[in-house]
Amino acid sequence: MASTAFDYSQWPPSLTDDQIGALTQHATTYVLSHGLTYLPPSATQPPSPSSVIHAPISLLPSPIPRSLFERAQQLQSSYNILYARVAMDDDFLDKVMGAVEGVGKADEFVGTLWRGWKAIRDEGIVQARLQPLHLGLFRSDYLLHTGGEDGTISLKQVEFNTISSSFGPLSERAAAMHRYLYALTNYYGVLPWLKSENFPLNDTTARLAEGLAEAHKAYGVPGAYVLFVVQPNERNVFDQRWLEYELLEKHFICVVRQTFEELASSATLDADTRILRLAIAPALSLSGSESSLEISTVYFRAGYVPSDYPTTTHYATRFTLERSRAIKCPTIPLQLAGGKKVQEFLSRPGVVEQFIRDTDARDIVTGAKDLRETWMSMWSLDDPNPPVAPADHAIQQCTDEPRGTTYARALADSLVLKPQREGGGNNVYKQDIPPFLETLPMQDREAWIAMQLILPPQGVGSYLIRAGGSTPGGNKTVRSETVSELGIFGWALFSCETGVRERGDAGWLVRTKGVESNEGGVAAGFSVLDSVVLVDR
Ligand code: ADP
Ligand code: MG
Numbered sequence: 001m002a003s004t005a006f007d008y009s010q011w012p013p014s015l016t017d018d019q020i021g022a023l024t025q026h027a028t029t030y031v032l033s034h035g036l037t038y039l040p041p042s043a044t045q046p047p048s049p050s051s052v053i054h055a056p057i058s059l060l061p062s063p064i065p066r067s068l069f070e071r072a073q074q075l076q077s078s079y080n081i082l083y084a085r086v087a088m089d090d091d092f093l094d095k096v097m098g099a100v101e102g103v104g105k106a107d108e109f110v111g112t113l114w115r116g117w118k119a120i121r122d123e124g125i126v127q128a129r130l131q132p133l134h135l136g137l138f139r140s141d142y143l144l145h146t147g148g149e150d151g152t153i154s155l156k157q158v159e160f161n162t163i164s165s166s167f168g169p170l171s172e173r174a175a176a177m178h179r180y181l182y183a184l185t186n187y188y189g190v191l192p193w194l195k196s197e198n199f200p201l202n203d204t205t206a207r208l209a210e211g212l213a214e215a216h217k218a219y220g221v222p223g224a225y226v227l228f229v230v231q232p233n234e235r236n237v238f239d240q241r242w243l244e245y246e247l248l249e250k251h252f253i254c255v256v257r258q259t260f261e262e263l264a265s266s267a268t269l270d271a272d273t274r275i276l277r278l279a280i281a282p283a284l285s286l287s288g289s290e291s292s293l294e295i296s297t298v299y300f301r302a303g304y305v306p307s308d309y310p311t312t313t314h315y316a317t318r319f320t321l322e323r324s325r326a327i328k329c330p331t332i333p334l335q336l337a338g339g340k341k342v343q344e345f346l347s348r349p350g351v352v353e354q355f356i357r358d359t360d361a362r363d364i365v366t367g368a369k370d371l372r373e374t375w376m377s378m379w380s381l382d383d384p385n386p387p388v389a390p391a392d393h394a395i396q397q398c399t400d401e402p403r404g405t406t407y408a409r410a411l412a413d414s415l416v417l418k419p420q421r422e423g424g425g426n427n428v429y430k431q432d433i434p435p436f437l438e439t440l441p442m443q444d445r446e447a448w449i450a451m452q453l454i455l456p457p458q459g460v461g462s463y464l465i466r467a468g469g470s471t472p473g474g475n476k477t478v479r480s481e482t483v484s485e486l487g488i489f490g491w492a493l494f495s496c497e498t499g500v501r502e503r504g505d506a507g508w509l510v511r512t513k514g515v516e517s518n519e520g521g522v523a524a525g526f527s528v529l530d531s532v533v534l535v536d537r
Contacts, residue, residue: 006535013190053468077504132495139165162338168204169242204507211491219296276324
């Protein structure tokens, strides 16, 4: 351990151009040979790819205080249980996300998913008995926050993902790449923190595959397949393939990949048993002779954005899968539980306490109070009486004050507005908020929440390498001032009858972006894959 406390302004350590050049060559060669890759951009992906490019990466890991990293891992079990319980509470989801009382009134996408789920529930109790289990592969995202009292740094949650929580396997490989660079070069001895005991293990691939394998086992038909529902022309296939390889090699479970479009003609449900089968070309089956596959588990890597459902048939296909006996990762209610509106609702007085109770202390280290400590203030845009202190009526003020007044501008600077969307690029930040609110019809406000901005450490930097192929003539490593977002994975297999079987701390992810960008998506092109170096302050 270094004898002096870590100071963020020391980061990144200085490297010479030659050192940067050598590290860049080692890093890009390593990640290309270890599958930290994407398919190259192209309008349509060939069925059998012939080339790859590497993902955007950072040359150095990013410093995270050891105590906060450990805290984030401890919190994960509580978050797994919290979101499992939210997903099992139909009344709560109807109220918050439904199309009669909740967000689904104002948001067509949420409303359509909710109506499909409601119709299935109305078909009767039989459905619930056929498959009561839900599987969640989760990721809780955090930024470090410097805005607290006495200058301490704390951990604040950005969002909680319940569908298509991606970049687990690729982030494991980003961590391995940084360990490799350290083993090879000792990072030229530039900082005492860069040493092996400060590089935490990352075993995300094995842990996430374990969640899928537990669901498959619970389904109880060893020869059944796991279905990955994927987007057409997906470029981030390797992040998904690593999970497939792990399922086959460690658990002897086969995966079949299909888009909603393909499933519309291949998927059938048995009328009595609701067993989900896919018609396939025999060459695609294990034996080479089967023409239909029974599906144990449906893992969605699509279906979280409206553009995944260009026609009503796409929604109908989603509902067919939901109605089936296969275990869904996630079910529609679990997807709805990941809505930003749920996050805001949980933060209201007494709400999270209905889901995480004192009696849970036997099983989980962190309670409702600890979860609350990770939250920024959040508001509903349509609530005439926000249940928060008057000084926090920021949204009210932004809306009421004439645009551009000093007060409204100052308030807007501390906020982000979020709709019920995933995948990046949807939020409205700071000074864009007042003009945006002026054009947002009253009836649409319910679809949005406002969140106080997290203030990450300033003056921190990193060396970033863009995705392969994006710089003509080779890679250029750029030193930038950066913000890093930590994601902690976890999974839960649960039902009202069996309760929650879960695994907290199923690995982690760091994405780093330049400070000039508000957003943080890797696939959306805003940030790079990174890893952690633990530091003590
Ligand atoms: P999405 O579902 O699109 O990923 P997020 O809630 O994760 O939505 O927001 C996208 C990005 O916006 C985050 O990765 C983060 O960089 C930034 N962001 C979101 N909320 C905040 C916040 N409260 N403070 C600072 N940055 C935020
Ligand atoms: Mg996000």
